[in-house]
Amino acid sequence: MVSKKESDQKVIKKIESLAKDVINEINKEQNPEVKFPLRGLANVHFDEKEQVIKMGNKTQSRVFFNVGQAKKFMQTFLVAKVLKDLIKQGITTPIRSIYYNSKHVIADTKEETWTDQSESDPIIEDLEVTLNALREELHIRAGAKGAMVGNLTIIDAGDRIDLRKMGSGGWSVPSIVENEIIQFDKCDAEYILFIEKDTIWSRFNEDKFWKKNKCIILHGGGQPPRGVRRLLRRMHEELKLQVYVLVDSDVYGAYIYSVVKQGSINLAFESLRMAVPKARFLGLSAFDFERYNLPKSVVLKLKDVDIKRIKEVMNYPWFQKKEWQKELKYMLKTGVKLELEALSSKNFKFITEEYVPQKIRNKEWLD
Amino acid sequence: MSKTYAEIAAGKQREISVSEFFTKNRHLLGFDNPRRALLTTVKEAVDNSLDACEEARILPELWIEIKEVKENRYKVLVKDNGPGIVKIQIPKIFGKLLYGSKFHKLSATRGQQGIGISAAVMYSQLTTGKSVHITSKISKGKPAHYYELHFNSKANEPEIVKESEVEFDIDHGTMIELEIEAVFQKGKRSVDEYLEQTSIANPHATIHYANPLNEKMNYLAAVNKLPVEPKEIKPHPHGIELGMLISMLKETAMSSVTSFLQKEFSRVSSQVANKICEEAKISPKSRPSRIARQEAENLYNSIQKVKIMAPPTNCLSPIGEEALLKSLKRGVTAEFYATVTRNPSVYRGNPFLVEAGIAYGGSLEAEGILQIIRFANKVPLQYQQGACAIQKAVAETAWKNYGIQQSKGSLPRGPLMIVLHFCSVWVPFTSESKEAIASYDEIVKEMKLAIQECGRKLATFVRKRNRDKLSAKKKDMFKNYSLELASSLSEITGTNEKKIYAELITIAEKMFETGALEEKNGE
Secondary structure, eight states: OOOHHHHHHHHHHHHHHHHHHHHHHHHTTOOOEEEEEOOSGGGEEEETTTTEEEEOSOEEEEESSBTTTHHHHHHHHHHHHHHHHHHHHTOOEEHHHHHHHTOOBOTTSSOBSOSSHHHHHHHHHHHHHHHTOOTGGGTEEOOOOOEEEESEEEEETTEEEETTSOTTTOEEOOSOOOTTTEEEEEEOOSEEEEESOHHHHHHHHHTTHHHHHTEEEEEOSSSOOHHHHHHHHHHHHHSOOEEEEEOOBSHHHHHHHHHHHHOOSTTGGGHHHHOOTTOEEEEOOTTHHHHTTOOGGGOEEOOHHHHHHHHHHHTSGGGOSHHHHHHHHHHHHHTEEBOGGGGGGTOTTIIIIIIHHHHHHTTOOBO | OOOOHHHHHHHHOOOOOHHHHHHHHHHHHTOSSHHHHHHHHHHHHHHHHHHHHHHTTOOOEEEEEEEEEETTEEEEEEEEOSOOOOGGGHHHHHHSTTOOSSTTSBSOOSOOSSOHHHHHHHHHHHHHOOOEEEEEEOSTTSOEEEEEEEEETTTTEEEEEEEEEEOOSSSSEEEEEEEEEOOOOOSTTSHHHHHHHHHHHOTTOEEEEEOTTOOEEEEOOSOSSOOOOOOOBOOOGGGOOHHHHHHHHHHOOOSSHHHHHHHHSSSOOHHHHHHHHHHHTOOTTSOGGGOOHHHHHHHHHHHHHSOOOOOOSTTOOOOOHHHHHHHHHHHOOOSEEEEEEOOOEEETTEEEEEEEEEEESTTSOSSSBOEEEEEETTEEEOSOGGGSHHHHHHHHSOGGGGTOBOOTTSOOBSSEEEEEEEEESSOOBSSTTOOSBOOOHHHHHHHHHHHHHHHHHHHHHHHHHHHHHHHHHHHHHHHHHHHHHHHHHHHHHOOOHHHHHHHHHHHHHHHHHHTOSBOOOOO
16 A cells, blocks of 8 residues: 555656646647546446446547637646645645635636636546546545445544444545545444435434344435445445445436446546446336335326436446346336335335335345 | 580589699609708709719719708708700799600619709799799800799799899809798708718719708718719610500601611610511501501510510619729728629619618717618618618628628618619609619619628628637737646746746747637537
């Protein structure tokens, strides 16, 4: 394991050499250029063998003297400068602070360096892939989202934390969960239940589901942040725990499952560190409505955007498994979606006492 | 036995006097209200003066004065340096309706019916009872003749009140003074506007004008060359109507139909004449005066069927591309000007041509719809724009192609002025007041082509102007981003910030110069 200091020096060198290359080009009176690995659907492929989404070799070039790219080019080095400062000072900040730290009025104009954070976030991601550095190596973290409880004891920044004694709120999963911060201690869990939303997770925690079923329950507050995904991967790998995924029966739920399992398009370069290819999809399935005889009043009609997104997702190479095509087609056919909460039409404890235990017991999952 | 209706009616039937006709039809002649009457009076006098000068190949210089005598009563004076009028003709020209030299010929002159100036004289007399004063001199050595005339409206004859020889301060020319009931106003459709536009259509003319507010305007000639003299032409067979054909047949001195067709019309060869006769089943040798009505109709129909060469076009007198350009530059403060004179074309046997001019930017009103200035044979058309082929042509042009705002099917908006001149031996006005040109397809098409030609030149200018604006903006943008970039790069590497900035600016300048700056947006 590389020491913190060493990794810091390495990243600072990379930032400096990126800037020096540009200065050299300027010296030669060339149009300064930076090349980035292209992020997006066009530059990812599904690695069948490893069952994860991987980034391709395509790059995009960003030049300064181009009407459409000048500002982004300028912003790239604005962020690079802030990152170098952070590393030098040994401070880790949320991604939003970088936005605020570098936001100012440009020269004697009325224009600001950023209009909003949606501009600065992708630039940071650009630099991550260009510098080939992890977020934590760049001293930045995303907002913490997600909570965990269960039959596990961990050590978090030196503090021993028993996840069996976390009350109703649970332990908040930090953004950086690497070994130097989080270590695993005593574990008597048999599997991990990953739940899409905090509300349903609370229901499971209230019933002490993890105690009765000897497991860990974890939610990612919707689309799970990197910390949650990285932690899932580490627990799966290091503690040899199976991951079960419980999401809404809609295209967004399905996509969250795929991100957990195979990685995301945007962070394809991190798939190998984050994805859990063996994760199993427990529900809700589009067929659960009939299987569990749910009343008609609990379904929601698909909107146009839902239909469009289903058709898009159906074409992704990592959604080509027969069972998944069946799920998505059935959603289109019935024209409806189901939320996890719909199961409470049976009774409030149905999801914790019958649905999940039965599905696991009967091996009713999708792979 | 009582009288039959016809007999009773006969008692009432009498010749209608010209003055009665005038009073009943004054709206047709442009005297329907005191405001318009003033404009029409000036207009008729000025048109006559300009025509007279051009026919005599004299560069026109005109003096116009309008003075308020009392409320709603104005004295109008129009003087020109034209050829003058010989003594015995003076009373008739000003004091007899439908007396003139232009009615019987086909050429592109301003006035055409000889009704104009004498109508003004009649109006003057009807509203004020005053006589009209004419002074005219035909050359340096000859005396100037002065007349005070009354108009005998019953007989359609002039009455001489006074005549004498007088001093005149020019070598040759004519001056008319009349007093009329009128209202003077400035702005749209005013005499001021009329003279301003007249100066645009007549860059060779010098016009001095003093309005009732004693504001003096001097429009000096922008060119010192007279426009091409319009040649008089015979009518083209395709432009004639049946009634006209019948009366021409009666009046001709020719002894056979074929020679009649060849001599009285343009573009009729003996071959064509024979073909027309053959088609009409009339013997080529028949006497024109013996052609019966039915035969005349056959003749008329066969004329339409036979292919005849387009009429000659030397009867047209355009302003000229260059003269119009100079004229626009003299009259309008703009940033861009373009003019075009189209080649002559034909509608219903009548040759015509269209000229267009565009002025853009500068002092022209930036908001609101464009300004259209219409001319027919160099005479400004100030009324009924909405009914005119010119407005139709302007609205039907796709202005967005030229970088000008326009909602679909309506007039474009922006700092734009369009001048359109329709020149023809026979202007197809929509009504007798001669204010709007009828929208014949051939005419609208030519007008659109002329506008488009100017429009394309305008587009180049507008695009360049927008580009210049944009590139100034871009330069600033790169300068500001360079400051930021230099600062970041300097902080990361420790390199001198000012040096990086200076080098960036060098690259930027070079790129702007060579146009190497990449225009494409996005990555």
